[in-house]
Amino acid sequence: MRKIVDSNFLRSPELRDFLSRDSSNMAVLTSYTSIESLGSSKLSTLFQNMEIVASFPQQILILKSTRHAARMKGSPAGLQRRLVHSGQTKDFHEYVQALERAKAGGGPELKYLEDLSFKAKTELENMRLAARISILAAQGLVSELGATRIQSFRNGPPYNRSTRDDIYSLVLSMINGGISLDSAYPLPIKDPKSREEFVNTFIFRHSLVMLLLTINLINGNEKFTNEEKLRNSLVDANFVTFATFFDGMLSNDGNALKQYERAMSLLPALIEGN
Numbered sequence: 001m002r003k004i005v006d007s008n009f010l011r012s013p014e015l016r017d018f019l020s021r022d023s024s025n026m027a028v029l030t031s032y033t034s035i036e037s038l039g040s041s042k043l044s045t046l047f048q049n050m051e052i053v054a055s056f057p058q059q060i061l062i063l064k065s066t067r068h069a070a071r072m073k074g075s076p077a078g079l080q081r082r083l084v085h086s087g088q089t090k091d092f093h094e095y096v097q098a099l100e101r102a103k104a105g106g107g108p109e110l111k112y113l114e115d116l117s118f119k120a121k122t123e124l125e126n127m128r129l130a131a132r133i134s135i136l137a138a139q140g141l142v143s144e145l146g147a148t149r150i151q152s153f154r155n156g157p158p159y160n161r162s163t164r165d166d167i168y169s170l171v172l173s174m175i176n177g178g179i180s181l182d183s184a185y186p187l188p189i190k191d192p193k194s195r196e197e198f199v200n201t202f203i204f205r206h207s208l209v210m211l212l213l214t215i216n217l218i219n220g221n222e223k224f225t226n227e228e229k230l231r232n233s234l235v236d237a238n239f240v241t242f243a244t245f246f247d248g249m250l251s252n253d254g255n256a257l258k259q260y261e262r263a264m265s266l267l268p269a270l271i272e273g274n
Helices: 013-021 031-039 043-049 068-072 079-083 086-090 092-105 106-144 145-156 161-176 195-199 201-220 226-241 255-273
Strands: 002-005 028-030 059-063
Touching: 002 226, 013 028, 013 068, 013 092, 031 043, 031 068, 031 106, 031 226, 043 092, 043 106, 059 086, 059 092, 092 106, 106 161, 106 201, 106 226, 161 255, 195 201, 195 255, 201 226, 201 255, 226 255
Parallel strands: 002 028, 028 059
Antiparallel strands: none
């Protein structure tokens, strides 16, 4: 099985159990795995977070960045393959060795990690505004449905046909309005040849997950003022979106897992249009 690993799961004994149980089990790491680790207050966090996966270098898949994923077509064949960064995956063992050298005595590797840490902290800080813009815009779209139709979101899954149609329309509105990924960086979408190919694009799935997370915040009567929490929701959306292309996700975040389950329950019907 190939499972996305949330940052909060990197030190979990369950991750070691997952990898040691079967050599065909793969831990799939996104760019936000390293960004969150590098963006912490100390580099020791990165070293500690990498300890388990460093013990299984042949069972680690490194994904391309969100920017690259958002540009990819959604044709069903090769969906996972197109998301994997073959070069970084192949060289993961060298990355582990570089971490060990940096941890042991500094040198150029430590300086390189310090530079990456600064960039990661900057990116996480910039995400505060991007998250607030995206989630507030999504909140506005959902609020236009009215209380009765919003209530139907609370009752799912399973979702009835009308609710699924509402969700599909809202996702289209988010994409066309530049919400979700496009609020951070406008990216071209390759023209899909079918509804299935459209639903299989990263931007569609990311917008869907952002919508589900926003609905969850509305259901929880959130005030949408805590920028730290909104940013974390945007990071969660990234992990959950990538997980929809693989065999699930390993996470200690119950809310993220719930949104993954909701997204997966919707995708087949959204593809078929029924």
